[in-house]
Amino acid sequence: MSMNKQGRQTQPRDGAASNPHPTATGNRALMLEEPLIFEIGDSERTGVDWPADCWGESRLGDLARKEPFDLPGLSEPETIRHYTRLSRQNYGIDLGLFPLGSCTMKHNPRLNEKVARLPGFADIHPLQPVASVQGALGVIHELADWLKKLTGMPAVAMSPKAGAHGELCGILAIRAALEKRGDAREVILVPESAHGTNPATAAFAGYAVEDIPATEDGRVDFDALVERLGPDVAGVMITNPNTCGLFERDMKRISDAVHATGGFVYCDGANFNAIVGRVRPGDLGIDAMHINLHKTFSTPHGGGGPGSGPVVFSEALAPFAPLPFVEQAKDGSFRLVEEETAEDHHADSFGRMTAFHGQMGMFTRALAYIMSHGADGLRQVSEDAVLNANYVLRSMEDMLEAPFAKSGPCMHEALFSDKGVAEGFSTVDIAKALIDEGFHPMTMYFPLVVHGAMLIEPTETESKAGLDEFLHALRSVVERAKAGDESLHGAPYHAPRSRLDETMAARKPVLTYEKPEEAIAAE
Ligand SMILES: *Cc1c(COP(=O)(O)O)cnc(C)c1O
Numbered sequence: 092m093s094m095n096k097q098g099r100q101t102q103p104r105d106g107a108a109s110n111p112h113p114t115a116t117g118n119r120a121l122m123l124e125e126p127l128i129f130e131i132g133d134s135e136r137t138g139v140d141w142p143a144d145c146w147g148e149s150r151l152g153d154l155a156r157k158e159p160f161d162l163p164g165l166s167e168p169e170t171i172r173h174y175t176r177l178s179r180q181n182y183g184i185d186l187g188l189f190p191l192g193s194c195t196m197k198h199n200p201r202l203n204e205k206v207a208r209l210p211g212f213a214d215i216h217p218l219q220p221v222a223s224v225q226g227a228l229g230v231i232h233e234l235a236d237w238l239k240k241l242t243g244m245p246a247v248a249m250s251p252k253a254g255a256h257g258e259l260c261g262i263l264a265i266r267a268a269l270e271k272r273g274d275a276r277e278v279i280l281v282p283e284s285a286h287g288t289n290p291a292t293a294a295f296a297g298y299a300v301e302d303i304p305a306t307e308d309g310r311v312d313f314d315a316l317v318e319r320l321g322p323d324v325a326g327v328m329i330t331n332p333n334t335c336g337l338f339e340r341d342m343k344r345i346s347d348a349v350h351a352t353g354g355f356v357y358c359d360g361a362n363f364n365a366i367v368g369r370v371r372p373g374d375l376g377i378d379a380m381h382i383n384l385h386k387t388f389s390t391p392h393g394g395g396g397p398g399s400g401p402v403v404f405s406e407a408l409a410p411f412a413p414l415p416f417v418e419q420a421k422d423g424s425f426r427l428v429e430e431e432t433a434e435d436h437h438a439d440s441f442g443r444m445t446a447f448h449g450q451m452g453m454f455t456r457a458l459a460y461i462m463s464h465g466a467d468g469l470r471q472v473s474e475d476a477v478l479n480a481n482y483v484l485r486s487m488e489d490m491l492e493a494p495f496a497k498s499g500p501c502m503h504e505a506l507f508s509d510k511g512v513a514e515g516f517s518t519v520d521i522a523k524a525l526i527d528e529g530f531h532p533m534t535m536y537f538p539l540v541v542h543g544a545m546l547i548e549p550t551e552t553e554s555k556a557g558l559d560e561f562l563h564a565l566r567s568v569v570e571r572a573k574a575g576d577e578s579l580h581g582a583p584y585h586a587p588r589s590r591l592d593e594t595m596a597a598r599k600p601v602l603t604y605e606k607p608e609e610a611i612a613a614e
Contacts, residue, residue: 122587125176129604132163138170180587182531183395188553188561192504192534192546193286193334195364195386196393202463203389203456212455217447221427228425231448232417234458238382238401241469242360243373246409248402249416250449254361257381257400258292258328260413260444264379264404265326265355266296267411267441274353276325282311284335284538289328289359298325305540308498309335309506317348326355331375332362332502334538335495336480336546346376355379355408363387364550365477365503368470378405384450388457399453410439415448475551476503479558483547486562490569494541503550509543516572516579518543523590524571526583528564 117124149155189196215224235247251257269276279293282303290300304312311329327349331339346356358372358380364387372380384399385392392398404412415429431440464472484505488496491507509518522532534546549558571579583589
């Protein structure tokens with residue numbers, strides 16, 4: 092352990108022991124070790140020169156703070172360097188291929204950013220008079236129209252703020268519809284391969300969750316599902332394409348069977364990117380489905396921006412959709428429907444999910460994306476996404492077990508297990524070694540139905556050359572694992588931080604700064 096210039100202890104990274112010339116700073120060439128802002132700034136400095144009397148007389152009287160805040164002050168260049176250095180320790184879609192399965196980490200076109208920054212969209216406030224934001228309401232209305240057309244569904248709620256929020260919206264509408272007919276039901280059925288948000292949503296909305304088993308080929312077991320249906324089942328939540336990367340071919344039969352027993356069908360539409368322009372969920376008998384604008388329609392997510400999860404509804408559920416929503420009057424003007432009134436035919440709405448209308452910044456970006464592709468372009472997007480995933484699947488199946496590859500082509504993502512990787516090596520070793528190769532890892536250990544799952548979603552925005560580079564890295568790492576290369580257990584060696592204790596990092600994160608004792612002693 093050594094001290095850097097701010098007096099902070101720097102941990103030698105794993106692998107540093109084998110480096111004959113560890114650096115004095117802890118830096119690794121242009122990868123800079125960066126202390127916390129509390130360690131480099133102090134309350135005596137500031138990047139701004141305030142005139143001494145600029146605040147005038149304090150109106151706070153006795154309440155004015157007497158002691159200065161102990162906040163770190165930095166000059167402008169120090170501030171910029173601090174955050175730029177931190178940003179370089181991160182990974183993003185602008186840096187390289189981001190193979191995280193189920194997350195659809197596609198390129199965020201800069202045209203979208205340009206449109207979203209237009210002052211007429213960026214500088215408005217949700218409480219402005221409706222007459223002064225007609226253009227913004229028009230954008231919401233037009234995007235809603237596209238989403239209804241692309242899904243073949245008659246209604247859409249734009250306000251949910253992410254996929255999971257959309258799930259809650261859909262399930263609350265189902266609950267409202269059942270309550271209206273005086274039919275309290277207690278159970279929601281969810282397949283074993285579902286994203287964790289599905290059972291969590293159903294439980295949060297007060298339902299008991301029961302698993303639907305899968306068949307050998309990775310799809311919902313239709314017979315087992317039908318057997319479980321009955322007067323206590325409020326509905327099913329099915330992801331299509333599912334999280335094994337497969338299309339649920341029985342979807343229409345499933346919907347018909349659920350409807351025949353008085354239940355509703357919720358579809359998790361997070362994987363819509365694989366089928367846009369090819370399949371309309373409305374034709375499959377679905378009653379509600381969320382669309383992750385931040386996945387399918389390219390709006391930034393993860394560290395890059397908030398999500399947005401509009402929910403499309405069938406005729407049967409539309410009356411129960413949440414408020415507010417945008418309506419166009421006969422004269423072409425837009426208004427916001429904000430209250431449950433019988434005259435407006437919105438008396439059955441289950442209420443409100445959010446204070447305002449949703450994620451405006453994501454609406455502008457998604458609409459820009461949709462309009463720049465057009466309907467044919469969007470179909471091409473989904474076809475290319477599926478093609479790229481199948482290229483990954485077929486390129487790796489000689490090295491990794493692909494449990495469902497015998498069921499035919501995959502959709503937008505390729506699923507592998509760690510079966511066949513040498514004894515003592517697991518998915519985590521492969522994922523961490525990929526970091527050393529300059530790639531973000533794939534989704535690990537999800538879906539749970541596959542041992543040591545590795546779920547890879549390349550998306551349509553990667554070129555063949557980009558895919559080949561990734562596959563070259565992945566193959567070399569898997570080869571090392573098969574050859575029993577023990578050094579994999581310590582990977583990553585070249586990242587800003589070496590392998591963390593992931594349980595401790597998640598369960599006991601250290602989120603507050605404490606001055607080290609030597610620093611206090613030196614004051
Ligand atoms: C991403 C995802 C969700 C949740 O969406 P968020 O926008 O992250 O809340 C749900 N289901 C599946 C299959 C997903 O991939």
